Amino acid sequence: MITSITMWLAIGERGLSSEAIALTTLGLRPTGLRASWPLDPADLRRCLLLLEKVPETREDGLLVLAEGCPKWAALVKVWDRLSETLRSEIGEALSARGSAPETYALMREALDSTTAGRDAG
Numbered sequence: 001m002i003t004s005i006t007m008w009l010a011i012g013e014r015g016l017s018s019e020a021i022a023l024t025t026l027g028l029r030p031t032g033l034r035a036s037w038p039l040d041p042a043d044l045r046r047c048l049l050l051l052e053k054v055p056e057t058r059e060d061g062l063l064v065l066a067e068g069c070p071k072w073a074a075l076v077k078v079w080d081r082l083s084e085t086l087r088s089e090i091g092e093a094l095s096a097r098g099s100a101p102e103t104y105a106l107m108r109e110a111l112d113s114t115t116a117g118r119d120a121g
Contacts, residue, residue: 001025001054001056001060002026004053004054005022005025005026005054005057008022008050008053008054009022012049012050012053013045013046013049014046015038015042015043015046015047016034016036016043017036017037017038017039017043017044017046017047018043018046018047018049018050019034020034020035020036020037020061020065021047021050021051021057021061021062021065022050022054022057022061023061024060024061024062024064024065025054025056025057025060025061025064035065035069037065037069037071037072037075037111038075038107039107039111040104040107041086041089041090041100041103041104041107044082044083044086044103044107045086045090045094047062048083048086048094049094052094062076062079063076070114070115071111071114073114074110074111074113074114075107075110075111077110078106078110081106082103082106082107082110085100085102085103085106086100086103088102089101089102089103
């Protein structure tokens with residue numbers, strides 16, 4: 001697993017939220033911006049690409065983040081729906097760039113349902 005995450009860190013498409021998943025999987029506790037959750041479909045897409053490349057990051061990273069942060073928890077609660085919606089909007093392979101207004105609306109709804117501040121991660 002460490003080799004897979006290291007390879008992803010070296011050449012994968014990264015953003016703050018996907019890095020938070022990777023670092024948490026490695027047993028590190030991201031703080032500040034490094035604990036950032038996905039804010040838009042582009043962030044979500046990078047997280048999904050990581051989960052596909054290194055599947056153990058779902059349990060050891062994503063779910064651990066959800067235990068400690070209301071924003072992550074809100075997104076994880078609807079994660080499968082977000083994934084399906086994004087794939088229907090930009091393509092199953094997640095390689096296409098484009099608009100994903102339905103995914104963004106679902107993300108906003110989930111994030112707005114929490115009252116925690118941005119630094120709650």
